Amino acid sequence: MSSGPRIAIDAMGGDSGPAAMVAGAARAFRRDSTLQFLFYGDEQIVGAEVARHQNLKGAVTIVHSPESIDASEKPSQAIRRARTTSMGMAINAVKEEKADAAVSGGNTGALMAMAKLALRTMPGIDRPALAALLPTLGEQDCVMLDLGANTECDAQNLVQFAVMGAAYARTVLSISKPRVKLLNIGTEELKGTDELKEAAALLREATDYLPFRFNGFTEGDQLSRGELDVVVTDGFSGNIALKTAEGTARFVTDLLRRAFKSSLRSKAGFALSKPALNLLKHHLDPNNHNGAVFLGLNGLVVKSHGGANPKGVANAIGVACGMVRNDILRKIGDDLDDFRAHAFANEAAQ
Amino acid sequence: MSSGPRIAIDAMGGDSGPAAMVAGAARAFRRDSTLQFLFYGDEQIVGAEVARHQNLKGAVTIVHSPESIDASEKPSQAIRRARTTSMGMAINAVKEEKADAAVSGGNTGALMAMAKLALRTMPGIDRPALAALLPTLGEQDCVMLDLGANTECDAQNLVQFAVMGAAYARTVLSISKPRVKLLNIGTEELKGTDELKEAAALLREATDYLPFRFNGFTEGDQLSRGELDVVVTDGFSGNIALKTAEGTARFVTDLLRRAFKSSLRSKAGFALSKPALNLLKHHLDPNNHNGAVFLGLNGLVVKSHGGANPKGVANAIGVACGMVRNDILRKIGDDLDDFRAHAFANEAAQ
Incomplete structure (x- = not known):
């Protein structure tokens, strides 16, 4: 059997620690037995978990990490412990090309800071962005970025996010020409901040040669309608939108x-409707949309939700594999080169 | 019977025009027969609607407006037609003290621009804010501002919004010491933009003499939990959060x-649960939370949702009456004076 993606796993991150991370890997392995795992964490604890999953035998290497990053640890402190912690060592495995991607359920700020420092941003990218999938009424989830990596963004950052988000939708979601919009407070050209207006103008100019459709501005109430594939925003608004959506759901x-508990009659109605309501529950379960991605670095790092169960962890690993198999970093690089080549040509022609 | 609040109504605004606005007024009048209405709009059309509501007889004056503001009209164009349009004339009635508050279901941008121009901002307020009520799991709705009047805000704007939002919660919602938070992307002191950090520092310093409790930062997923009374944010993030909440609901x-339509069994479950589900529907119906308010002007203007039904219009009128009866403009003025007096004293002492 040919060897598939090599995934470095921070086994100590996440609310349930090694148990959920290893069980998630075992679950991902049942779907795809070409995977190879590098687990970073306490050798004994992780070893005991791995021993519980017979199917992982032969697909796992455990590397001992003497320390781990605390959930409340400040990024500025965390980065000093990159060499000794399970999170830092998993990221370093990507840097040293021992792994094709890293997956962690730990402290987001620390993960981002460590990944940025170790992997650096790709040529042509000023800032990496955090991207994730939102559930929609449509057939496909919608990619949204940035979700909090950058509190403020200029027009160039937003354009780069659009290119990266579209590359993600084209590869991982297999959408040949994704529909991309900028999140704004109205859809008219004059709405919003100067950064948004400038980003929209840059994308509109490039519309003929972009590998995606730029469809202008969208608003918060359109995100889950299934009518767009990529939503681009600064990290402040993106974080507010994502968390407001989670809170409202x-x-x-x-x-x-x-309502169902309010009377005997409605309790009976609930019992009858349960199989159907489970579909709703399934659709809204964050585990089914798990796996946020740092895009724009020279290496792949996936953030699994801290509270993810094994199914959620398996999905985050699936996101990592999808990006590895589709060579997303090369595609982002090519798209950025194309974009710049055309932008230069346009400028020269003017 | 003593004369109650005099409400100027833009009878031509809103998706259903005079029919919903007049029926809404009739409904509000059934709750409170001291109300007086000034309807601005096409005399014939509005007259015909008024004639359908016997109970309004004697409580209504119709003032003919030759024109009305289009839903897609630009604010810069609309303000030139303040003297001839139903929207502009209703606002002018407040300016000329013929009415205590104006209510319109028309174009929000035009309404804001006209109200600002006619009524001007209160002393001590740099920018007015749009405030509205969000449904929560708690006993009370939560006041959120700004919802789109100001794309960017500095720390002073945010502090003024906090004072105005708290005055609204104290008067209209009768909460003696409202819990106020700033919307951010994390709850730690170091999170967010410089404006947010500065606003938080100013409010924290003032905590002993504020007529509300400033409880720091909150995040998008906390808005509907019923654990806070006022959420303060810039108009960009506020608009994104509000629309994302609407879209997600x-x-x-x-x-x-x-889910309920997916099988015969779940259809039967739905039929049984219907009375209980109607409670859910009621809780989420935007008509039950209708009535956004421009705070910070020398006069009261309420924006009713364009698609509001008569119940929604009656609620918007109720919001206007609550503010009039509680003399909210004087309270905001007093609170701002107190805040500034203490801030000056603090500065002098330093």
Whole structure:
């Protein structure tokens, strides 16, 4: 059997630690037995977990990490412990080309800081962005970036995010020409900040040779309608939108739970509707959309939700594999080169 | 019977025009028969609608407006037609003290521009803000501002919004010491933009003499938990959060509808649960939270949702009356004076 993607796993990160990370790897391995895993963490604890998953035998290397990064640790402190922690060592495995991607369920700020320092940004990218999938009413999830890596962004950053997000949708989601929009507070050309207006103008000018469709601005109420594939925004608004969406989904399902408990009659209705409601639950379960990606670095790092269960971890590993198999870093690089070549040609012609 | 608040109504604004606005007024009048209405709009059309609501007889004056503002009209064009349009004339009635508040379901941008020009900002307020109520899991709705009046805000703007939002919660929602937070992308002191950090520092310094509790930062997923009374944000993030919340609530209810339709069994479950689900529907119905307010002007203007039904319009009128009866403009003025007096004293002492 040919060897597939080599995934470095920070086995100590995440709320449930090694148990969920190893079980998630075992689950991913059942789907794709060409995977190779490098687990970083306490050798004894991780070893005991690995021993519980017979199917992983032969596909796993455990590398002892004497320390791990705390969930509340400041990024500035964390980066000093890159060489001794499971998170830092997993990222270094990508840098040293021992692994094709790293997956961690640990402290997001620390992971981002460490990944940036170890892997550096790709040529042509000023800042990396955090991208994730939002559930929609459509057939496909929608890619959204940046989700918090950059509090403020200029027009060039936003254009680069659009190119990276589209490359992600083309490869991992197999959408040949993704529909891309910028998140704004109105859809008219005059709406929003100067950065947004300038980014829209740059993308509109490039529309003929972009490997995606730039469709202008969108608003917060359109994100889950399934009518767009990539939403681009600065990290502040992106984080607000993502968390507001999570909070509102929980709010509505909490109200629903209350409604079903409100009378004997509605309890009976709930019992009858349960199989159908499980579909709703499945659709909204964050584990089914798990795996946020740092795009724009010279290497692949995936953030798994801290509270992810084994299914969620397996999905995050699946996201990493999708990017490795589709050689997303090369595609982003090519797209950026194309974009710049055309932009230069346009400028020269003017 | 003593005369209550005099409400100027832009009868031509909103998707359903005079029919919904007049029916909404009739509904509000059934709750409070001291109200007086000034309807601005086409005399014939509005007159015909008023004639359909016997109970309004004697409480209504119709003022003919030859024109109305289009839903897609640019604010810069709209302001030139303040004297001849139903929207402009309703706002002018407030300016000329013929009415205590104006209510419109028309074009938000035009309404804001006209209100700002006619009424001017209050002393001590640099920019007015648009405030509205969000549904929560708690007993009370939560006030959120700014929702789009100001794309960018400095620390002073945010502090003024906090004072205005708290005055709104104290008066209209009768919360004696509202819990106020700033919307951010994390709750640690170091998170977010410089403007947010500075606003938080100013509010924290003032904590002993504020007529509200400033509780630091909050995130998008906390807005509907019922654990805070006022959320303060710039108009860009506020608009993104509000629309994302609306879109997500619709997304989840759409998924729910699909789930119930997916089998005969779940259809039967739906039929049984219907009374309980109607409670959910009621809680999420935007008509029950209708009435956004421009705070910080020398006069009260309420924006009713364009698609509001008569119940929604009646609620927007109720919001206007609550502010009039509680003399919110004086309270905001007093609170700002107090805040500044203490801030000056602090500065002098340093």
